[in-house]
Amino acid sequence: MRKSFKLGTETPASRTPSEDERRWEDETLIPSLKKSPERKESFTTLSGVPINRLYTSADLAGLDYERELGDPGRYPYTRGIHETMYRGRLWTMRQFSGFGTPEDTNRRLHYLLEQGQTGLSIAFDLPTLMGYDSDHLLAEGEVGKCGVAVSSLADMETLVAGLPLEHVTTSMTINSPAAMIWAMYLVAAEKQGANWKKVSGTIQNDILKEYIAQKEYIFPPAPSMRLVVDTITFGAREVPHWNPISISGYHIREAGSTAVQELAFTLRDGIEYVEWVIRAGMAVDEFAPRLSFFFNSHNDLFEEVAKYRAARKVWARAMKERFGATNPRSWLCRFHTQTAGCSLTAQQPYNNVIRTTIQALAAVLGGTQSLHTNSLDEAWALPTEQAVTLALRTQQVLAHESGVANTADPLGGSYFVERLTLATERACYEYFDRIDALGGMVAAIERGFPQKEIHDAAYAYQKAVDRKEEIIVGVNDFVTEEKRPIELLVIDESVAARQREKLAKLRRERDNAWAKGALEALASAAASDQNLMPVILDCVRAYATLGEMCDVLRRVFGTYEEPAFR
Amino acid sequence: MTERPIRVLVAKPGLDGHDRGAKIVARALRDAGMEVIYSGLRQTPEQIAVAALQEDVDAVGISILSGAHNTIVPRILGLLRGQGQEHVLVVVGGIIPDEDIAELKKAGVAEVFQPGASMQQIVEFIRDHAKEPA
Known part of the structure; x- marks a missing residue:
């Protein structure tokens, strides 16, 4: 019995096969299955959605083209958001990139542009993602590892040095x-x-x-x-x-x-x-x-x-x-x-x-519209x-x-x-x-x-x-003994040391009264309902660090723990 | 007399939030009849050691994918020793390059499970090695 989904927003249901389909099943399919049965009882997508043996025009009977699909560039855009799609302009090739110090990543960004990449995409390290400066205790062992370390405007200026920000x-x-x-x-x-x-x-x-x-x-x-x-x-x-x-x-x-x-x-x-x-x-x-x-x-x-x-x-x-x-x-x-x-x-x-x-x-x-390939x-x-x-x-x-x-x-x-x-x-x-x-x-x-x-x-x-119901080539089937054949990128702890030195210098040399005042303004804005972007921009201009800004907000907003895993 | 089930702390140190592996392993160990405590995210080595002592566990499984294992894992092992828990079986799972394994084992890690390890391997290793005399 073939099963398929009804169109549109109706519920999944089995479809009665047409005359033609029944004849095909009797005369062609069943003899063939007797000779050579299928590899599996049932087939599904990787996500477990059942897949039929065959789809035919009968599966699309009654499909309203304008309602369900529409031409490219036309509501509901099933076929694409642009009229000409990639004939007009190719997708943006945007490789996600970020590691080590802002200097390291800046060099990689320039390299990628030289290789014909058409947009930039920056990965930040875990301390940055969590709102900690590179010199925070919890940053230990993590600085520059999973992305680039950015603790202040000074780091950002280094990161984008030489990149034309109006154009890229x-x-x-x-x-x-x-x-x-x-x-x-x-x-x-x-x-x-x-x-x-x-x-x-x-x-x-x-x-x-x-x-x-x-x-x-x-x-x-x-x-x-x-x-x-x-x-x-x-x-x-x-x-x-x-x-x-x-x-x-x-x-x-x-x-x-x-x-x-x-x-x-x-x-x-x-x-x-x-x-x-x-x-x-x-x-x-x-x-x-x-x-x-x-x-x-x-x-x-x-x-x-x-x-x-x-x-x-x-x-x-x-x-x-x-x-x-x-x-x-x-x-x-x-x-x-x-x-x-x-x-x-x-x-x-x-x-x-x-x-x-x-x-x-x-x-x-x-x-x-854009793509990163791993x-x-x-x-x-x-x-x-x-x-x-x-x-x-x-x-x-x-x-x-x-x-x-x-x-x-x-x-x-x-x-x-x-x-x-x-x-x-x-x-x-x-x-x-x-x-x-x-x-x-x-x-x-x-x-x-x-x-x-x-x-x-x-x-x-x-x-x-x-259980090997899903096969991953090279992992649970087709396995070979191998020595790792590739070179890997290693981020060492010198990145953390360099970032710590830069932060110490920043904290020494910036106008600390300005930074302190801007952070105080952030605290009172956070407690009100005004838009926080202008005060955050002021903090940044005063070279207040990411960790300092996030600490202010941690005090005002509190922090989150997820519901317990059971 | 029935023996107490193996008690395992599944711990997630460091700033990384990728908990897919830790939670899958925790559930597999539970389904295999062990008592499992999941630490939750972003636990410091000190918090993990305290939990290991308070929960009186037989094994600690550390999940770490961020590359910070060489800094974090030896510290957890030192704290466990310092509180008289040298008998606790410590295993590590995550993105651990081959060349770091020897050093981690020298520091006292019983086994390292790299990407592609099956749940069965992990369950069997802990079942076979937890509660062994140190």
């Missing part, structure tokens, strides 16, 4: 202290003589997925959401080409979610931000065009493509119907994609090049220059040699992909209903709902790997 777009993966790091970037741009009205880039600034998955949170949800709202409204007025948030499913997937959970939790996070900003008094069309998204791309190519197509459609509908946005730019789900770090294996690392290629292809077939050595360490160059070349081969960028939404109309897109959309709405019933995403997070859903999916997947 920079994405910064920073969340809890996003307002402070963004302020540092804006002041560094100001000092270069760049006009904020022309400066463009992205801060991740997505605190909800930190509580859900990535877990680099500092403050409790309410004041954290206030910081997000302050940056969005400040950006809408002062830095109009900046994306003040990148609503991220990437980390949700890395924490072990299914594709549907990644999609649903991310878009529901987006809805939550929109609600909070509207409540703060800004009209939806004033800020919604600058909201951006960030998705993962895992190994199951068709599942990923269906996810991106469903994402555009669900978001467009939410903006238009749930929030009444009338500016078409508010309806667009513009997104960055990164290939799945969690799919990379430490064993046989060259296999990772193949995985990354498949994942990058999925992102391009899914219509991404390097083959990233199950072990941050990538070497050689490894990151190969990852960038992977994108360039896809763009210029494979032909996949020649037409918009090349998989549109595929019986399978359309059916999977509809099923993904339907499952996404089911999660929306459950989260709405819990009182919204902040309430759901406080009850541990998305966290538990993700953990259950991650555990189920790991059990399937242990």
